[in-house]
Amino acid sequence: MPSKSPAPFSLKLTTLAVILFLHCPFLIIVLYMFTSEERAFTFPPPGLTVEWFAVTWARSDVWRALGLSLRVASLATLVALLLGTLAAAAVYRAKFFGRDAVSLLLVLPIALPGIVTGIALRSAMGLLEIPFSFWTIIIGHATFCVVVVYNNVLARFRRSGRSQIEASMDLGANGFQTLRHIILPEIATALLAGGMLAFALSFDEVIVTTFTAGQQQTLPIWIFSELTRPRQRPVTNIVAVLVIAITTVPILLAYYFTKDTSETAGMGK
């Protein structure tokens, strides 16, 4: 509902203030990567140095956590791509009893607070006496990653329309040939966008992971432990910026791939 009169100045000011409020913290973190202090967050920083980058590089616990996060995110994304696409195909193709329930079911892990998913999985593990492991983390992440892929792929299916599949079959291609030549190329960018979102979501996740990881540390868990019992603070800052980079870049890419469409990635995470 655009207005023809100019905006009141106070409104413009408030908007600017809020936007700055949202973005300043990032600049602060970047600044603190270079502080020479080890234990405090003095502002302004007493000195600037780049020595912490080398220190971070040498920290083996950081590398372990990074490795675990990457492995978990990759696998969770794969699972999400597979299950999400299957579910989207089923919901798109057929009318069946409980069709809307499927969408609701898949969105539940994201809709409910992370702590619910976390403690639910923990309860199940306790009940069935399953120990913490790499796979318990993956299962936890897969639950909320599936819906991201599902939404993207389903939206793309809906946009393409079913007559293309019929046309392909009409021209002599069986189901598998149609899948290969028509369907997969159609949903390729949706898969990419969904996959990137799922990766970012999984990489950044800390709440559910805390309940399913036990002694293992993903990168966010590492940061969390540093939050409460910090060692070398600038190292934490560097790792923090690293995490931002690894999570923001895929999402930006996913946004770019789907930006001209209705299912633009990243909305309503």
Add this chain to the structure above:
Amino acid sequence: MTDNNIAVQFSNVNRHFGEVKAVDQLNLDIHDGEFFTLLGPSGSGKTTCLRLIAGFERPDSGQIYLYGHNVSALPPYERDVNTVFQDYALFPHMTVEKNVGYGLMIKKVPAAERQRRVQDILELVQLGGLAGRKPGQLSGGQRQRVALARALVNHPRVLLLDEPLGALDLKLRQQMQLELKTIQQQVGITFVYVTHDQEEALTMSDRLAVFNQGRIEQVGTPSEIYEHPATPFVAGFVGVSNLVSGKTAQAITGSPQMFSVRPEKIHLADPAAPVPDDMVAADGRVRDVVYLGIMTRYLVELNVGGDLTVVEQNLDTSSKEALTARGRAVRLLWYRRHCRHIPAAN
């Protein structure tokens, strides 16, 4: 049935969706090489009928034969039939050339031959230079031709067209109607064409079938359907019906049997005009006049009850003169032989 002159045969075919009978005990023969139209309003079953031929729907009961072979259980990719879809269904991520050559690629036709055939068919539909474009870069009319080319290039025995001209504007549609007819005659393939536009059906078809609620009301040539409608529905759907029955019919023809008379067969005359022996008459008043350029349409309210629509060419009537007819008392005259008797609807 191994008669090679029957391209498509429906034998007691039924198809229902839930409670709705989309196709009800359908029996139909379509001859080899003819341009056959399935005509009817929305929901009458004509599109379902087409999809049954293509293989996108399977009959709940009954058989479908293509040149004598029972194809009822065959998937679409195993039937020698190709379809031009209503929304064209072009593959957006492929060029025109790849779109058109898709069927050939699937059949593993060698690349050189494929390219030649694609080029030939594009020339036929007058899209010669557009092979490298993508569907998104084409106009509606061009996309329609690509869809046609894509289907034709595979030399199917039967070509199915699902209301392909619906999205085009009037002039383009009329042009395409002629082109399609020409192509069909050139190529000699059986065309099965679906439309709700009765004018289109009358223009293009060798024969047509009029559908109503899953059943066929009449099959015949355009002139048969138009001049001799078999049921009130056909009379009303194809052309303007001017159905007359009951005491009005009695007053005009002397018999209460229902008849229809086409509006262009009726002449407007002076109320005192004499009535020749081979004609019948009905007196009334002109209620409404619509000037249509080439002709004028009059709605005449009859003294004995009911209306008749009359159409006359504006041979030397201007619009002003035509419109003054409103309210005038007139006598309608037409030849007795133009009364088409219609058996009562059951």
Add this chain to the structure above:
Amino acid sequence: MQTTKPSSVPTESKPANSLWQRLSTYLYLRPRLLLALLLGPPLVAFVLFYIGSLAALLVQSFFSLDSFTGLVVKEFTLDTYRQLFTPANMDIVVRTVTMAAVVTLTTAILAFPVAYYSVRFAPPRLRPWLYLAVLLPLWSSYLVRVYAWRLILAKEGIISWVSNLAGLNWLLDGLLSLPVIGGPSLTVSWLGMYVVFVYVWLPYMVLPVYAALERVPTSLLEASSDLGGRPGHTFRWVTLPLAFPGVVAGSIFTFSLTLGDFIVPSALGNSSFFIGQAVLSHQGTSGNVPLAAAFTMIPIVIMALYLTVARKLGAFDAL
């Protein structure tokens, strides 16, 4: 299968029916089987792992912890719930709900101007950038954003430096000396938590409000002024009520996220627990999963009630 037209075009040989083709036809003729194959894996996985876990959660809340052995006793009992409804634990709940409410209110007040400006006044070229500007923080790591505020709010951090410079130390100290919400430093106080909560959830409130405002047709505003309404009136009686479902939708997120969070309280709180911390601590070292489960029931019930109310207020159409 020759066509009747005379031509020199060779007919294609039909490809032999490969295994893939036969399999494809088999599935084509059996749509229900295909559906089962597509839907089966995700559905089974979800019901098994997710719904099953939720059921396990419920079940665990009816078990109890034997304090002697430190093991969970797998027998039905209401003891754990009795433990839950003690004053100390109820304090935790009240504390968390209050914080959630205050945070929700604040984000609503802050989000509205931004959304209103973006929809109503922002030049069309600026609009997608504004949208992106709100969205971008959401995409970057939530944990890192919380951590950033630790830096900012630290005693020796930028806030103190600014307040020093601006001579506002008295204000800062005054705020910190307030009972209950104050504390030794911004990083160990509810005040600090409040600021960070507002910061992290703000985009979740802006987006639905933005969407709701976008849906208000200009014609309604014009009709209002045509009928004699001054801008203030139009805003109050037309714009605000129509945007309200968007606010409610956003509040679902801010409320629910605050209810369950333990990161922000751990990073910036004092020793008084919030629900999230309670859950985490109980299932952690003491292994009291039953009590943790019982605790989690509270935000679930609260959110279920909240969602039914929100639905009536039209929030679901605004999502």
